[in-house]
Amino acid sequence: MNSFTQKLTLLFADKLLRNRLLFVLGALAVFRVLAAIPIPGIDAQQLQLFFANNQFFGLLNLFSGGGLSNLSVVMLGVGPYITASIILQLLTMMAPSLKQLYQEEGEAGRARFSQYTRMLTLPIAIVQGISFLLILQRQGILPGLSPFHFVANLLVITAGSLFLMWLGEIISEFGLGNGISVLIFAGIVARLPRDISQAIFSFNAAEIPVYIAFLAAAVAIVAAVVVVTEAERPVPVTYAKQVRGMKTFGGTSTTYLPLRLNQAGVIPIIFALSLLLIPQMGATFFSASSHVWLARGAQAVLGFMQNLGFYGVLYFILVFFFTYFYTAVTFDPHQISENLQKNGAFIPGVRPGNSTTDYLSKVITRITFVGALFLGVIAVLPIAMQSITGIQSLALGGTALLIVVSVILDLARRIDAQISIREY
Secondary structure, three states: OHHHHHHHHHHHHHHHHHHHHHHHHHHHHHHHHHOEEEEEEEOHHHHHHHOOOOHHHHHHHOOOEEEEOOOOOOOOOOOOHOOOOHHHHHOOOOOOOHHHHHHOOOOHHHHHHHHHHHHHHHHHHHHHHHHHHHHHHHOOOOOOOOHHHHHHHHHHHHHHHHHHHHHHHHHHHHHOHHHHHHHHHHHHOOOOOHHHHHHHOOOOOOHHHHHHHHHHHHHHHHHHHHHHOOHHHHHHHEEEEEOOEEEEEOOOOOEEEEEOOOOOOHHHHHHHEEEEEEEHHHHHOOOOOHHHHHHHHHHHHHHHHHHHHHHHHHHHHHHHHHHHHHHHOOOHHHHHHHHHHHHOOOOOOOOOHHHHHHHHHHHHHHHHHHHHHHHHHHHEEEEHHHHHOOOOOOOOOOHHHHHHHHHHHHHHHHHHHHHHHHHH
16 A cells, blocks of 8 residues: 555656646546537437437447437547558458558558558548438438538538547557547546436335345456456567677576467457447338338347347357457467567477467467457346346446456556656
Protein backbone atom coordinates (compact mmCIF):
# COMPACT_ATOMS: atom_id res chain seq x y z
CA MET A 1 0.00 0.00 0.00
CA ASN A 2 2.90 2.30 0.79
CA SER A 3 4.40 1.70 -2.66
CA PHE A 4 1.02 2.34 -4.28
CA THR A 5 0.64 5.62 -2.36
CA GLN A 6 4.12 6.74 -3.39
CA LYS A 7 3.42 6.01 -7.06
CA LEU A 8 0.07 7.77 -6.92
CA THR A 9 1.72 10.80 -5.32
CA LEU A 10 4.44 10.82 -7.98
CA LEU A 11 1.80 10.53 -10.72
CA PHE A 12 0.20 13.82 -9.68
CA ALA A 13 3.43 15.50 -8.59
CA ASP A 14 5.26 14.93 -11.87
CA LYS A 15 4.26 17.72 -14.29
CA LEU A 16 4.59 15.65 -17.48
CA LEU A 17 2.54 12.72 -16.15
CA ARG A 18 -0.08 15.06 -14.71
CA ASN A 19 -0.42 16.89 -18.04
CA ARG A 20 -0.77 13.60 -19.90
CA LEU A 21 -3.50 12.46 -17.52
CA LEU A 22 -5.34 15.80 -17.75
CA PHE A 23 -5.07 15.67 -21.55
CA VAL A 24 -6.78 12.27 -21.60
CA LEU A 25 -9.55 13.50 -19.30
CA GLY A 26 -10.09 16.59 -21.46
CA ALA A 27 -10.25 14.52 -24.65
CA LEU A 28 -12.77 12.15 -23.05
CA ALA A 29 -14.89 15.13 -21.96
CA VAL A 30 -15.00 16.35 -25.58
CA PHE A 31 -15.96 12.84 -26.71
CA ARG A 32 -18.81 12.56 -24.21
CA VAL A 33 -20.17 16.01 -25.17
CA LEU A 34 -20.24 15.05 -28.87
CA ALA A 35 -21.90 11.71 -28.02
CA ALA A 36 -24.78 13.65 -26.42
CA ILE A 37 -25.48 15.90 -29.46
CA PRO A 38 -28.12 14.17 -31.62
CA ILE A 39 -28.88 14.68 -35.28
CA PRO A 40 -32.33 16.30 -35.75
CA GLY A 41 -35.71 14.64 -36.24
CA ILE A 42 -35.43 11.52 -34.05
CA ASP A 43 -38.37 9.48 -32.77
CA ALA A 44 -36.97 8.63 -29.30
CA GLN A 45 -39.57 5.93 -28.52
CA GLN A 46 -38.96 4.06 -31.79
CA LEU A 47 -35.22 4.41 -31.28
CA GLN A 48 -35.33 2.83 -27.81
CA LEU A 49 -37.48 -0.06 -29.06
CA PHE A 50 -35.17 -0.61 -32.04
CA PHE A 51 -32.02 -0.96 -29.92
CA ALA A 52 -33.79 -3.20 -27.41
CA ASN A 53 -34.54 -5.74 -30.16
CA ASN A 54 -31.35 -5.58 -32.23
CA GLN A 55 -28.10 -7.06 -30.88
CA PHE A 56 -26.07 -6.02 -33.93
CA PHE A 57 -26.68 -2.32 -33.35
CA GLY A 58 -26.10 -2.91 -29.65
CA LEU A 59 -22.55 -4.04 -30.53
CA LEU A 60 -21.99 -1.04 -32.80
CA ASN A 61 -23.34 1.19 -30.03
CA LEU A 62 -20.60 -0.25 -27.80
CA PHE A 63 -17.88 1.00 -30.18
CA SER A 64 -19.55 4.39 -30.53
CA GLY A 65 -19.56 4.89 -26.77
CA GLY A 66 -23.36 5.19 -26.70
CA GLY A 67 -23.33 7.70 -29.55
CA LEU A 68 -25.32 5.43 -31.85
CA SER A 69 -28.14 4.87 -29.35
CA ASN A 70 -28.51 8.69 -29.18
CA LEU A 71 -28.04 9.05 -32.97
CA SER A 72 -25.39 11.62 -32.15
CA VAL A 73 -22.98 13.35 -34.50
CA VAL A 74 -20.43 10.64 -33.58
CA MET A 75 -22.90 7.79 -34.02
CA LEU A 76 -20.44 5.74 -36.12
CA GLY A 77 -17.83 5.93 -33.34
CA VAL A 78 -14.48 4.27 -34.04
CA GLY A 79 -16.19 1.33 -35.75
CA PRO A 80 -15.00 2.28 -39.29
CA TYR A 81 -11.40 2.63 -38.05
CA ILE A 82 -11.53 -0.77 -36.31
CA THR A 83 -13.03 -2.36 -39.44
CA ALA A 84 -10.28 -0.85 -41.59
CA SER A 85 -7.61 -2.15 -39.19
CA ILE A 86 -9.07 -5.67 -39.27
CA ILE A 87 -9.31 -5.69 -43.08
CA LEU A 88 -5.69 -4.59 -43.53
CA GLN A 89 -4.42 -7.12 -40.98
CA LEU A 90 -6.26 -9.87 -42.85
CA LEU A 91 -4.78 -8.65 -46.14
CA THR A 92 -1.29 -9.19 -44.73
CA MET A 93 -1.93 -12.93 -45.22
CA MET A 94 -2.57 -12.47 -48.95
CA ALA A 95 -0.17 -9.62 -49.75
CA PRO A 96 3.49 -10.40 -48.89
CA SER A 97 4.50 -6.75 -49.48
CA LEU A 98 1.90 -5.57 -46.96
CA LYS A 99 3.07 -8.19 -44.46
CA GLN A 100 6.68 -7.07 -44.88
CA LEU A 101 5.61 -3.46 -44.40
CA TYR A 102 3.77 -4.28 -41.18
CA GLN A 103 6.21 -6.74 -39.59
CA GLU A 104 9.69 -6.09 -40.95
CA GLU A 105 10.17 -2.43 -41.83
CA GLY A 106 10.12 -1.05 -38.30
CA GLU A 107 8.55 2.25 -37.26
CA ALA A 108 8.53 3.69 -40.80
CA GLY A 109 6.64 0.65 -42.11
CA ARG A 110 4.10 0.76 -39.29
CA ALA A 111 3.58 4.49 -39.89
CA ARG A 112 2.76 3.81 -43.56
CA PHE A 113 0.49 0.93 -42.51
CA SER A 114 -1.36 3.31 -40.15
CA GLN A 115 -1.72 5.80 -43.00
CA TYR A 116 -3.33 3.12 -45.18
CA THR A 117 -5.71 2.36 -42.30
CA ARG A 118 -6.76 6.02 -42.10
CA MET A 119 -7.32 6.17 -45.85
CA LEU A 120 -9.50 3.04 -45.77
CA THR A 121 -11.50 4.40 -42.83
CA LEU A 122 -13.10 7.14 -44.94
CA PRO A 123 -14.91 4.94 -47.53
CA ILE A 124 -15.94 2.48 -44.80
CA ALA A 125 -17.42 5.35 -42.75
CA ILE A 126 -19.36 6.59 -45.80
CA VAL A 127 -20.77 3.11 -46.56
CA GLN A 128 -21.74 2.52 -42.92
CA GLY A 129 -23.28 5.99 -42.68
CA ILE A 130 -25.45 5.43 -45.76
CA SER A 131 -26.55 2.01 -44.47
CA PHE A 132 -27.47 3.33 -41.02
CA LEU A 133 -29.45 6.29 -42.34
CA LEU A 134 -31.41 4.09 -44.77
CA ILE A 135 -32.17 1.47 -42.09
CA LEU A 136 -33.23 4.14 -39.56
CA GLN A 137 -35.53 5.70 -42.16
CA ARG A 138 -37.12 2.32 -42.97
CA GLN A 139 -37.73 1.69 -39.26
CA GLY A 140 -39.46 5.06 -38.86
CA ILE A 141 -36.82 6.37 -36.44
CA LEU A 142 -35.81 9.14 -38.84
CA PRO A 143 -38.28 11.03 -41.03
CA GLY A 144 -38.03 10.83 -44.79
CA LEU A 145 -34.98 12.91 -45.64
CA SER A 146 -34.60 14.94 -48.80
CA PRO A 147 -31.42 14.27 -50.82
CA PHE A 148 -29.86 17.46 -49.44
CA HIS A 149 -30.61 16.61 -45.80
CA PHE A 150 -29.53 13.01 -46.34
CA VAL A 151 -26.14 14.08 -47.71
CA ALA A 152 -25.78 16.71 -44.96
CA ASN A 153 -26.41 14.12 -42.22
CA LEU A 154 -24.03 11.70 -43.94
CA LEU A 155 -21.26 14.31 -44.01
CA VAL A 156 -21.81 15.15 -40.34
CA ILE A 157 -21.62 11.58 -39.05
CA THR A 158 -18.70 10.70 -41.35
CA ALA A 159 -16.80 13.74 -40.10
CA GLY A 160 -17.66 12.70 -36.52
CA SER A 161 -16.12 9.25 -37.05
CA LEU A 162 -12.95 10.75 -38.58
CA PHE A 163 -12.73 13.20 -35.69
CA LEU A 164 -12.85 10.34 -33.17
CA MET A 165 -10.12 8.54 -35.13
CA TRP A 166 -7.97 11.69 -34.88
CA LEU A 167 -8.85 12.13 -31.21
CA GLY A 168 -7.81 8.54 -30.46
CA GLU A 169 -4.47 9.02 -32.19
CA ILE A 170 -3.60 12.21 -30.32
CA ILE A 171 -4.55 10.49 -27.05
CA SER A 172 -2.01 7.79 -27.95
CA GLU A 173 0.62 10.44 -28.73
CA PHE A 174 0.07 13.01 -25.99
CA GLY A 175 -1.84 11.05 -23.35
CA LEU A 176 -1.64 7.61 -21.76
CA GLY A 177 -2.55 4.28 -23.34
CA ASN A 178 -3.98 3.36 -26.72
CA GLY A 179 -6.34 6.17 -27.71
CA ILE A 180 -8.90 4.06 -29.63
CA SER A 181 -9.14 1.57 -26.74
CA VAL A 182 -9.48 4.42 -24.24
CA LEU A 183 -12.42 5.90 -26.21
CA ILE A 184 -14.20 2.53 -26.31
CA PHE A 185 -13.48 2.08 -22.60
CA ALA A 186 -14.97 5.50 -21.84
CA GLY A 187 -18.12 4.63 -23.78
CA ILE A 188 -18.55 1.38 -21.86
CA VAL A 189 -17.99 3.00 -18.48
CA ALA A 190 -20.41 5.82 -19.38
CA ARG A 191 -23.19 3.21 -19.61
CA LEU A 192 -22.62 1.92 -16.06
CA PRO A 193 -24.82 4.50 -14.26
CA ARG A 194 -27.74 3.65 -16.55
CA ASP A 195 -27.25 -0.11 -16.11
CA ILE A 196 -26.95 0.23 -12.32
CA SER A 197 -30.08 2.38 -12.16
CA GLN A 198 -32.01 -0.21 -14.19
CA ALA A 199 -30.89 -2.93 -11.79
CA ILE A 200 -31.98 -0.81 -8.81
CA PHE A 201 -35.40 0.07 -10.23
CA SER A 202 -36.06 -3.56 -11.18
CA PHE A 203 -34.89 -4.81 -7.77
CA ASN A 204 -37.09 -7.42 -6.10
CA ALA A 205 -36.47 -8.51 -2.50
CA ALA A 206 -37.32 -12.10 -3.42
CA GLU A 207 -34.36 -12.10 -5.83
CA ILE A 208 -31.72 -11.15 -3.24
CA PRO A 209 -30.00 -14.60 -3.48
CA VAL A 210 -29.77 -14.12 -7.24
CA TYR A 211 -28.09 -10.73 -6.82
CA ILE A 212 -25.65 -12.13 -4.23
CA ALA A 213 -24.77 -15.01 -6.53
CA PHE A 214 -24.34 -12.55 -9.39
CA LEU A 215 -21.89 -10.41 -7.38
CA ALA A 216 -19.87 -13.48 -6.40
CA ALA A 217 -19.81 -14.66 -10.00
CA ALA A 218 -18.80 -11.17 -11.15
CA VAL A 219 -15.76 -11.12 -8.88
CA ALA A 220 -14.71 -14.61 -10.02
CA ILE A 221 -15.21 -13.80 -13.72
CA VAL A 222 -13.25 -10.53 -13.57
CA ALA A 223 -10.42 -12.32 -11.74
CA ALA A 224 -10.41 -15.07 -14.37
CA VAL A 225 -10.31 -12.52 -17.21
CA VAL A 226 -7.35 -10.75 -15.59
CA VAL A 227 -5.47 -14.03 -15.10
CA VAL A 228 -6.06 -15.24 -18.67
CA THR A 229 -5.30 -11.82 -20.19
CA GLU A 230 -1.95 -11.71 -18.38
CA ALA A 231 -1.11 -15.42 -18.70
CA GLU A 232 2.00 -16.34 -20.66
CA ARG A 233 3.82 -19.54 -21.61
CA PRO A 234 7.57 -18.82 -21.25
CA VAL A 235 9.71 -20.65 -23.80
CA PRO A 236 13.39 -20.84 -22.70
CA VAL A 237 15.92 -19.39 -25.16
CA THR A 238 19.70 -19.76 -24.87
CA TYR A 239 22.25 -17.78 -26.87
CA ALA A 240 25.18 -19.71 -28.35
CA LYS A 241 28.72 -18.66 -27.44
CA GLN A 242 30.17 -16.03 -29.73
CA VAL A 243 33.80 -14.91 -29.73
CA ARG A 244 34.44 -11.27 -30.49
CA GLY A 245 38.04 -10.27 -30.20
CA MET A 246 39.28 -11.55 -26.87
CA LYS A 247 35.83 -11.84 -25.29
CA THR A 248 33.21 -14.58 -25.33
CA PHE A 249 29.51 -13.71 -25.31
CA GLY A 250 26.41 -15.85 -24.70
CA GLY A 251 26.08 -19.45 -23.72
CA THR A 252 25.82 -18.75 -20.01
CA SER A 253 22.34 -17.39 -19.37
CA THR A 254 18.83 -18.33 -20.45
CA THR A 255 16.12 -15.85 -21.37
CA TYR A 256 12.48 -16.56 -22.12
CA LEU A 257 10.22 -15.98 -25.10
CA PRO A 258 6.78 -15.16 -23.66
CA LEU A 259 3.84 -16.59 -25.63
CA ARG A 260 0.54 -15.12 -24.51
CA LEU A 261 -2.30 -17.49 -23.74
CA ASN A 262 -4.70 -15.16 -25.53
CA GLN A 263 -2.76 -13.86 -28.54
CA ALA A 264 -5.86 -12.55 -30.31
CA GLY A 265 -7.37 -10.42 -27.54
CA VAL A 266 -10.94 -9.31 -28.17
CA ILE A 267 -10.68 -9.43 -31.99
CA PRO A 268 -12.21 -12.96 -32.40
CA ILE A 269 -15.38 -11.84 -30.61
CA ILE A 270 -15.66 -8.84 -32.94
CA PHE A 271 -15.13 -11.07 -35.99
CA ALA A 272 -17.71 -13.58 -34.80
CA LEU A 273 -20.32 -10.94 -34.00
CA SER A 274 -19.80 -9.28 -37.38
CA LEU A 275 -20.27 -12.55 -39.27
CA LEU A 276 -23.18 -13.68 -37.12
CA LEU A 277 -25.07 -10.43 -36.93
CA ILE A 278 -24.62 -8.99 -40.42
CA PRO A 279 -27.55 -11.19 -41.60
CA GLN A 280 -29.60 -9.50 -38.88
CA MET A 281 -28.65 -6.13 -40.32
CA GLY A 282 -29.77 -7.22 -43.77
CA ALA A 283 -32.97 -8.73 -42.40
CA THR A 284 -33.71 -5.54 -40.47
CA PHE A 285 -33.19 -3.55 -43.66
CA PHE A 286 -35.64 -5.68 -45.69
CA SER A 287 -38.21 -6.31 -42.93
CA ALA A 288 -40.08 -3.14 -43.91
CA SER A 289 -39.94 -3.92 -47.65
CA SER A 290 -43.05 -3.37 -49.75
CA HIS A 291 -42.57 -6.84 -51.25
CA VAL A 292 -44.48 -9.25 -49.02
CA TRP A 293 -42.28 -12.29 -49.70
CA LEU A 294 -39.10 -10.30 -48.98
CA ALA A 295 -40.51 -8.89 -45.73
CA ARG A 296 -41.65 -12.35 -44.59
CA GLY A 297 -38.24 -13.85 -45.37
CA ALA A 298 -36.53 -11.08 -43.39
CA GLN A 299 -38.87 -11.62 -40.44
CA ALA A 300 -38.14 -15.37 -40.54
CA VAL A 301 -34.38 -14.71 -40.42
CA LEU A 302 -34.83 -12.32 -37.48
CA GLY A 303 -36.93 -14.86 -35.60
CA PHE A 304 -34.40 -17.63 -36.28
CA MET A 305 -31.49 -15.50 -35.06
CA GLN A 306 -33.37 -14.56 -31.88
CA ASN A 307 -33.36 -18.20 -30.74
CA LEU A 308 -30.91 -17.88 -27.82
CA GLY A 309 -29.90 -21.55 -27.86
CA PHE A 310 -28.96 -21.62 -31.53
CA TYR A 311 -27.41 -18.15 -31.31
CA GLY A 312 -25.24 -19.06 -28.29
CA VAL A 313 -23.90 -22.32 -29.80
CA LEU A 314 -23.08 -20.74 -33.16
CA TYR A 315 -21.54 -17.72 -31.44
CA PHE A 316 -19.25 -19.98 -29.35
CA ILE A 317 -18.13 -21.97 -32.40
CA LEU A 318 -17.32 -18.83 -34.39
CA VAL A 319 -15.34 -17.26 -31.53
CA PHE A 320 -13.37 -20.49 -31.11
CA PHE A 321 -12.60 -20.65 -34.85
CA PHE A 322 -11.64 -16.98 -35.21
CA THR A 323 -9.30 -17.20 -32.21
CA TYR A 324 -7.21 -19.76 -34.09
CA PHE A 325 -7.59 -17.84 -37.35
CA TYR A 326 -6.42 -14.49 -35.96
CA THR A 327 -3.56 -16.10 -34.03
CA ALA A 328 -2.38 -17.66 -37.30
CA VAL A 329 -2.49 -14.21 -38.92
CA THR A 330 -0.55 -12.37 -36.22
CA PHE A 331 1.86 -15.07 -34.94
CA ASP A 332 4.45 -16.41 -37.41
CA PRO A 333 6.53 -19.28 -35.91
CA HIS A 334 8.75 -19.42 -39.02
CA GLN A 335 9.75 -15.76 -38.71
CA ILE A 336 10.47 -16.12 -34.99
CA SER A 337 12.58 -19.20 -35.71
CA GLU A 338 14.57 -17.28 -38.33
CA ASN A 339 15.11 -14.34 -35.97
CA LEU A 340 16.37 -16.65 -33.23
CA GLN A 341 18.75 -18.37 -35.64
CA LYS A 342 20.09 -15.06 -36.97
CA ASN A 343 20.86 -13.92 -33.42
CA GLY A 344 22.61 -17.17 -32.50
CA ALA A 345 19.81 -18.25 -30.16
CA PHE A 346 18.11 -21.61 -29.81
CA ILE A 347 15.54 -23.40 -27.66
CA PRO A 348 17.27 -26.01 -25.46
CA GLY A 349 16.66 -29.51 -26.81
CA VAL A 350 15.29 -28.24 -30.14
CA ARG A 351 17.30 -27.87 -33.33
CA PRO A 352 17.32 -24.47 -35.04
CA GLY A 353 15.34 -24.05 -38.24
CA ASN A 354 12.31 -26.18 -39.11
CA SER A 355 12.39 -28.06 -35.80
CA THR A 356 12.08 -24.77 -33.90
CA THR A 357 9.22 -23.70 -36.18
CA ASP A 358 7.38 -26.99 -35.54
CA TYR A 359 7.96 -26.73 -31.79
CA LEU A 360 6.64 -23.15 -31.58
CA SER A 361 3.65 -24.15 -33.72
CA LYS A 362 2.78 -27.00 -31.35
CA VAL A 363 3.11 -24.79 -28.28
CA ILE A 364 0.98 -21.96 -29.71
CA THR A 365 -1.67 -24.46 -30.90
CA ARG A 366 -2.00 -25.96 -27.42
CA ILE A 367 -2.18 -22.70 -25.49
CA THR A 368 -4.51 -21.16 -28.08
CA PHE A 369 -6.94 -24.03 -27.46
CA VAL A 370 -7.27 -22.91 -23.83
CA GLY A 371 -7.52 -19.26 -24.84
CA ALA A 372 -10.15 -20.02 -27.48
CA LEU A 373 -12.28 -21.98 -25.02
CA PHE A 374 -12.07 -19.16 -22.50
CA LEU A 375 -13.00 -16.50 -25.07
CA GLY A 376 -15.94 -18.58 -26.24
CA VAL A 377 -17.25 -18.98 -22.69
CA ILE A 378 -16.82 -15.26 -21.94
CA ALA A 379 -18.58 -14.35 -25.20
CA VAL A 380 -21.73 -16.37 -24.49
CA LEU A 381 -21.73 -15.61 -20.76
CA PRO A 382 -24.16 -12.64 -20.96
CA ILE A 383 -26.66 -14.80 -22.89
CA ALA A 384 -26.32 -17.64 -20.36
CA MET A 385 -26.70 -15.38 -17.33
CA GLN A 386 -29.77 -13.64 -18.71
CA SER A 387 -31.34 -17.02 -19.56
CA ILE A 388 -30.62 -18.44 -16.08
CA THR A 389 -31.65 -15.41 -14.01
CA GLY A 390 -34.35 -14.05 -16.31
CA ILE A 391 -33.13 -10.54 -15.44
CA GLN A 392 -31.96 -8.56 -18.45
CA SER A 393 -29.89 -6.12 -16.36
CA LEU A 394 -27.74 -8.97 -14.97
CA ALA A 395 -25.31 -9.58 -17.82
CA LEU A 396 -21.59 -9.85 -17.29
CA GLY A 397 -19.00 -10.86 -19.85
CA GLY A 398 -18.55 -10.47 -23.57
CA THR A 399 -16.73 -7.78 -25.47
CA ALA A 400 -17.30 -5.03 -22.92
CA LEU A 401 -15.69 -6.90 -20.02
CA LEU A 402 -12.64 -7.92 -22.07
CA ILE A 403 -12.11 -4.38 -23.34
CA VAL A 404 -12.46 -2.83 -19.88
CA VAL A 405 -10.01 -5.29 -18.29
CA SER A 406 -7.51 -5.00 -21.16
CA VAL A 407 -7.55 -1.19 -21.13
CA ILE A 408 -7.18 -0.97 -17.35
CA LEU A 409 -4.24 -3.41 -17.35
CA ASP A 410 -2.59 -1.59 -20.26
CA LEU A 411 -3.00 1.81 -18.57
CA ALA A 412 -1.62 0.42 -15.31
CA ARG A 413 1.46 -0.95 -17.11
CA ARG A 414 2.08 2.30 -18.98
CA ILE A 415 1.68 4.45 -15.88
CA ASP A 416 3.93 2.15 -13.87
CA ALA A 417 6.56 2.27 -16.63
CA GLN A 418 6.48 6.08 -16.76
CA ILE A 419 6.74 6.33 -12.98
CA SER A 420 9.61 3.84 -12.87
CA ILE A 421 11.54 5.87 -15.48
CA ARG A 422 11.15 9.02 -13.44
CA GLU A 423 12.10 7.28 -10.21
CA TYR A 424 15.40 6.18 -11.77
